[in-house]
Amino acid sequence: MTVLDAFDLDGQTAIVTGGNRGIGRAIANALAEAGANVVIANRDVALGEEAATKIADTTGTDTFAVECDVTDEDAVEAMVEATVERFDGIDVLVNNAGIVIHEAIETMSLKEWSTVLETNLTGAFICSRAAGREMMQNGGGVILNVSSMSAFIANYPQRQVAYNASKAGLEGFKNQLASEWAEFDIRVNNLAPGYVATDNADQGAQVAENAVDTWEGEMLLDEMATPEMLGPTAVYLTSDASAYMTGETIVLDGGYTVR
Ligand code: NDP
Numbered sequence: 019m020t021v022l023d024a025f026d027l028d029g030q031t032a033i034v035t036g037g038n039r040g041i042g043r044a045i046a047n048a049l050a051e052a053g054a055n056v057v058i059a060n061r062d063v064a065l066g067e068e069a070a071t072k073i074a075d076t077t078g079t080d081t082f083a084v085e086c087d088v089t090d091e092d093a094v095e096a097m098v099e100a101t102v103e104r105f106d107g108i109d110v111l112v113n114n115a116g117i118v119i120h121e122a123i124e125t126m127s128l129k130e131w132s133t134v135l136e137t138n139l140t141g142a143f144i145c146s147r148a149a150g151r152e153m154m155q156n157g158g159g160v161i162l163n164v165s166s167m168s169a170f171i172a173n174y175p176q177r178q179v180a181y182n183a184s185k186a187g188l189e190g191f192k193n194q195l196a197s198e199w200a201e202f203d204i205r206v207n208n209l210a211p212g213y214v215a216t217d218n219a220d221q222g223a224q225v226a227e228n229a230v231d232t233w234e235g236e237m238l239l240d241e242m243a244t245p246e247m248l249g250p251t252a253v254y255l256t257s258d259a260s261a262y263m264t265g266e267t268i269v270l271d272g273g274y275t276v277r
Contacts, residue, residue: 024259028053031105032256033097035088035145036115038065040216041164041245045112048249049256050077057101059086059145060115080104088115088141098148107156110256111149113142114164116184118218120225122177131180138184142191150204158203160256161195163188165208167271175226185210189267196265205264207255212271213242238273 036042037058058066066083074081086097116138153159169185196206223229
């Protein structure tokens, strides 16, 4: 045994919500490179299938896509059922699916607020409940929520109050879930990225002039992360390398929040 063996996910089964693009796709690929069979769960199943095929081809793992809206209880239950049918259990759930709506609070509709909360926070609850029940029966597992540095700070110049509330909610969710499910050997941790170059960040860049310059001016490491930069930390948090860690958050933000 070497220290690197602790990062091995060989033969494990991992669900990654929002695994068809952006951060989720990079995490799905990283977990597969570490040996996991990955289920990619999101709404655009054609893009999910394209990602799954590519990941399976390059890693040799059994990776497939399921159409799933994380806000739809029945769709989530069906996705979990399909996973268990194929792999006999679930070892890892990555709650990554998330959206942002850039709108000032004074003009934000209740629908906009609710859509963000339902996707980013309620979606994590629905998926954790469904996958957690399976993990309990199988002797445990790992849940990783993709939170955000926005759980801890105010972003600017863009307006995104619902998003920050949802990510702060994921922090409380993680603390309580880790506490309640420790007795079932289910570990729960959060990964809180700073700005990462994806569609999500592009949206923010378009609503405010000089947004990217403003963000990068706050970072000690000068540039936004690529999605792939999150892969190694996701492997750490979902493997035995973090076996003694639960109820914690790793902030990976290029030194944004320290300043
Ligand atoms: P993208 O917009 O690139 O991807 C979002 C992903 O979420 C897509 O795969 C999308 O798939 C999926 N998704 C959205 N809504 C749903 C839904 N209702 N059900 C299932 N899947 C859904 O964003 P990122 O990759 O940047 O974001 C991924 C996560 O990382 C999010 O939680 C985000 O908040 C977080 N994050 C992002 C940061 C950044 O700077 N980019 C910084 C910090 C955190 P589909 O549309 O097919 O359903």
